[in-house]
Amino acid sequence: MTKFSELGIRPEILKSINEMGFEAPTPIQERSIPIIRSGGDMVGQAQTGTGKTAAFGIPALQKADTGSKLPSVIILCPTRELAIQVTGELIKLSKYLEGIWIVPVYGGQPISRQLTALKKGAQIVVGTPGRVIDHLKRGTLKLNNLKMVILDEADEMLNMGFREDLEEILSYSKGKSQTVMFSATVPKAIRQIMENWMDKPDMVKVDGKAETAAGIDQFVMEVRDSVRTEAVSRIMDMTNFRLALIFCNTKRLCDSLVQELQARGYSADALHGDMTQNIRDKVMNNFRNGKIEMLVATDVAARGLDVENVDVVFNYDIPQDPEYYVHRIGRTGRAGRTGMAITFASGRKMKRIRFIEKITRAKLTPIPMPTVREVQQSKMDVQMEEVLETLEAGGLREYIELLEPVAEQGYSAIEIAAALMKQKVEKG
Ligand code: AMP
Numbered sequence: 001m002t003k004f005s006e007l008g009i010r011p012e013i014l015k016s017i018n019e020m021g022f023e024a025p026t027p028i029q030e031r032s033i034p035i036i037r038s039g040g041d042m043v044g045q046a047q048t049g050t051g052k053t054a055a056f057g058i059p060a061l062q063k064a065d066t067g068s069k070l071p072s073v074i075i076l077c078p079t080r081e082l083a084i085q086v087t088g089e090l091i092k093l094s095k096y097l098e099g100i101w102i103v104p105v106y107g108g109q110p111i112s113r114q115l116t117a118l119k120k121g122a123q124i125v126v127g128t129p130g131r132v133i134d135h136l137k138r139g140t141l142k143l144n145n146l147k148m149v150i151l152d153e154a155d156e157m158l159n160m161g162f163r164e165d166l167e168e169i170l171s172y173s174k175g176k177s178q179t180v181m182f183s184a185t186v187p188k189a190i191r192q193i194m195e196n197w198m199d200k201p202d203m204v205k206v207d208g209k210a211e212t213a214a215g216i217d218q219f220v221m222e223v224r225d226s227v228r229t230e231a232v233s234r235i236m237d238m239t240n241f242r243l244a245l246i247f248c249n250t251k252r253l254c255d256s257l258v259q260e261l262q263a264r265g266y267s268a269d270a271l272h273g274d275m276t277q278n279i280r281d282k283v284m285n286n287f288r289n290g291k292i293e294m295l296v297a298t299d300v301a302a303r304g305l306d307v308e309n310v311d312v313v314f315n316y317d318i319p320q321d322p323e324y325y326v327h328r329i330g331r332t333g334r335a336g337r338t339g340m341a342i343t344f345a346s347g348r349k350m351k352r353i354r355f356i357e358k359i360t361r362a363k364l365t366p367i368p369m370p371t372v373r374e375v376q377q378s379k380m381d382v383q384m385e386e387v388l389e390t391l392e393a394g395g396l397r398e399y400i401e402l403l404e405p406v407a408e409q410g411y412s413a414i415e416i417a418a419a420l421m422k423q424k425v426e427k428g
Contacts, residue, residue, distance in 0.1 A: 002030045007058075016094070017058075025051070026321060063147050064124055066100060071143065072148065078128065078153050087102055090124060150179075150181070216338070222347060223369050232314055238370055242311055244293065244314060251272040251298055254298060261296070272297065299319065311332065311340065312340045314341075322356045343364060
């Protein structure tokens with residue numbers, strides 16, 4: 001397994017990567033970063049959610065020429081939302097780099113603000129094609145020092161009718177700078193861009209094929225990110241699951257989720273690469289023998305994790321690669337038992353679920369978030385079963401005698417039973 005430190009990334013960027021909680025490069029990062037760093041043209045076939053922004057963002061930051069006020073890198077995105085998102089990620093990655101300014105330019109924002117920002121000198125410009133052309137025409141954006149052009153979500157840009165704009169921008173850069181493209185699909189129009197404007201690009205595709213393990217019931221729960229913890233709690237409360245494995249994409253999220261779960265009264269702990277082997281072993285043992293009921297882990301830490309009896313795997317974050325998905329859910333349903341995997345997805349992330357389904361040839365059945373009432377009902381059912389078992393087992397005389405004085409105070413047997421039941425259910 002490759003580490004970020006093996007990809008020739010500058011220490012200042014490694015420091016931000018660590019702060020962002022990324023534990024290991026995603027497959028697209030592992031394969032793209034060395035190619036882009038080497039200076040060659042590249043086409044990466046990857047969707048949102050795979051870590052593609054950092055895959056081109058890290059080499060872009062390394063290539064930016066801090067000695068110049070003119071942009072060295074231009075990143076083109078189909079929408080202003082994406083331009084803002086990419087800028088945000090690059091600003092985070094560049095936290096410890098001196099002298100790098102990243103400026104977004106997009107339609108809808110007053111051009112005057114962008115002019116001021118560009119004038120100050122930006123090494124990296126992130127923009128929508130139309131607005132970039134505006135600036136080129138006005139002469140407020142000069143590409144004389146350009147070293148790299150990145151087309152993000154190129155297929156979307158073509159779908160939105162930006163082809164001419166793109167070609168105009170590429171005509172400024174052809175032969176002078178490296179061209180990198182990311183696209184979820186590679187239709188004919190994309191191939192034409194590759195032929196006309198790129199120099200023998202390397203193709204990087206990471207979807208591969210990943211077979212889902214049999215015997216695991218797979219569900220998707222469409223919920224907003226902010227209610228995922230509540231959803232985990234409700235599911236754990238209404239079932240008799242004893243061991244749950246919860247996956248997050250970053251070390252940071254693992255830690256904050258563990259805190260949230262502990263605050264809700266669960267015994268939860270984290271497993272990730274910032275922990276020493278010693279502590280990891282301890283956590284693993286506690287999980288194996290049931291002292292911890294919820295283990296919150298990153299993909300890397302869970303590698304080689306061998307625990308039987310995991311009742312449920314939660315994908316708190318959608319995995320960044322379908323192969324991770326298969327690997328994660330394979331931690332449940334071991335030794336011939338049926339397992340359960342529940343993946344949380346907010347509405348706009350459902351596209352990634354479809355992609356996972358396609359690659360793994362599995363179907364994720366949609367389930368709604370359980371309501372509070374359902375949780376209560378379900379707890380009640382579990383308790384009721386226990387009560388019936390106790391009745392059948394007999395040996396109640398001692399307790400009947402204890403309760404007789406309560407009955408003498410005028411309470412009926414059913415009222416007393418209800419009070420005991422209420423106590424039991426509410427205590428969980
Ligand atoms: P993207 O595909 O670029 O939209 O990235 C999706 C999300 O994954 C973003 O929130 C990134 O910050 C995050 N991300 C990128 N690289 C990694 C990594 N190596 N480990 C964990 N999260 C990552």
